[in-house]
Amino acid sequence: MAPALSDILRITSPLLILMLLTFCMGATNSEAQVGGLANDEVEALLEVATQLGKKGWNRNMNLCTHTVLPPFPDDNYKVICNCSFPGGVCHVVAIYLNEQDLDGSLPKAIQKLPHLKQLSLWANYLSGNIPPEWADTKLEILFLDVNRLTGKIPSYLGQITTLRYLSISNNMFYGTVPPDLGDLVNLESLTLSANNLSGELPLALANLIQLKQLRLSSNNFTGRIPEFIQSWKQLDALEIEAAGFTGPIPSNISLLTSLTELRISNLLGNGSEIPNLDPIANITYLTLSNCNLSGKFPEYLTRKPQLQTLDLSFNRLSGPLPPSFEGLPILEKMYLTWNNFTGPFPQGINTRGSLKYVIFLNLCIRIMIFEI
Template sequence: MQLALVFTNLEGNLPLQMGFLTSLSKLGVGTNNLSGEIPLSIYNISALVILSLTNNDFYGTLPTNIDLLLPNLQYLWLGGNEFSGKIPISITNISGLISLDLPVNNLSGEVPTSIGDLPFLETVNLEWNLLDSNSVGDWDFLASFTNSSNTMSLEGNHNNFVGKIPKVMANLSYQLTKLGIAGNQLSGTIPIGLGNLVNLYSLDMSTNSLSGPIPGDFGNLYNLQYLSLGENKFSGEILSTLSNITTLSDVYLSNNKFEGNISGNLEKSKSLQFLDVSNNDLGGIMNPQFFSIHLSLIYLDSAHNSLSGPLPLEVGRLNHLEVFNVSYNKFSGQFYS
């Protein structure tokens, strides 16, 4: 039995009687105006395979014995609510769990250290919570994902993770396609070895206090499409090895301390559409060839640098360009429209 009431403008609380549907395998009430605590009777529907309560105003804590109550659960989607408290350790006993989606809540404490041992787990989204505040074991859970052969997406953006990026991150499964640790309190350098994650298409480390150069092995991320390192303290030149990543479409490197010239470092990335290198220490001229190659550019922001010389005429060939910001540089000559 399935019950789907998504996008139906429902209001109020979930009725206790819903828990009497003991043969219900799929329950979806996402994107409504529902509120209140989840009735305990819902957690007694042991046949549930999918529980989706996303984008409502539910609150309360998750039951500590969730593994006993919902042993058959495969998809737990609770994002966009006001759930609080800790992620129950017992969740790691739900052996069939495939997707754990808990973003945009008020969950706190440490992530269960053996979460990555779940054999079928493919996606984990914990972003925009209050997880791990100044705890020694902030990153212990990552070690469990080194043995995971199925996990493809791991998102921990905008929490309270602190300290350095652990070296064990370089040993995550090569199956990983999406990794996000943006908006935390991370410092230090990016450990060597992340280039081993060759199937990554999205990597977001923005809005931390990370420093040092972009590691040379980033050039091995030949499937990368989205790279965001903005709002950090990175320095050095933007590596020419990034030029080897022909799939790059979105590159955000703003508000760092990068030096050198951007024009010659992304020559092979012909799919580039969004490039933000604003608020760095870049200098030199903008190579006309850069614009001849990147005809798909939609967004280019290189403001607040020390770029100089004339603006190339080739800018006028960017037919898809919507945002072009080169303010607060040292350009000279005539601007052609």
């Protein structure tokens, strides 16, 4: 005798319901409902908040504050989600939590946000070091400046080869710069200033041929500024002030013709004459202070139409100054303190409309000119 239809439904209905529930739960395990943030990323964000010491986030709030990713961090508080994925599912692509009084540690859970491209956590009270889990991320921008991070710069940072901007200044990192950073071949900006870094720069950094900005000031490096700086042909800004290096300044710095900002100061050791900077046509900010420089004032420096600040103070430059500075139409500040210049004061320098400060102290003369 064949089973009745009611008996079949009584047996199969619970199984069918169980299968449907299992399917639905599986479908929503990694993806939110249409138009929402992926559930696993909600949990990851809450982990991130806990590890950072961020208060106020919970599952019942929309953690995504914006949906448009700027090319560069532009705010102190943003969680940016990209909702252009199939089904309207959103994924976290950027986190900006700057100046939020965070007192935790750098979150390991960042690894659980596979679409994250930008992370900016500067000006907090975060401690510890960069977690090894971050080596598996696809970060492009990482700003960790002005925190309380300690330890050596981890070598596994070199595994985040997608990085274009790396800035960890004003922390307490110590030790040498790991050569693994030379694997960051897409890096455009590297800022290591105001730490306790020491030793010589590794030769592997010569591989960073996309580098446009390098800032190393206020550290305890040793040795000379390396000759391999000539590899950074695209460099726009080079800042090496009070970094511990020994002079002289490499002569091949003249090959960095894209420079607009060159700041070098407090070099140790023997001096030299000012290297030939004439090929650097668009220099805007030039500081070569306390570098044990000797010789005469280079006349070509009076023919740099983009120059706004010139600082050659605390050197051993001598002889007369060029008779005219008319080739510097937008010069605002000029510091020639503590040199051995002689001869007449340059004509017309005290009538320059753009010039705000001129300071000489080598002949017990101090002149300050303010823009009216």
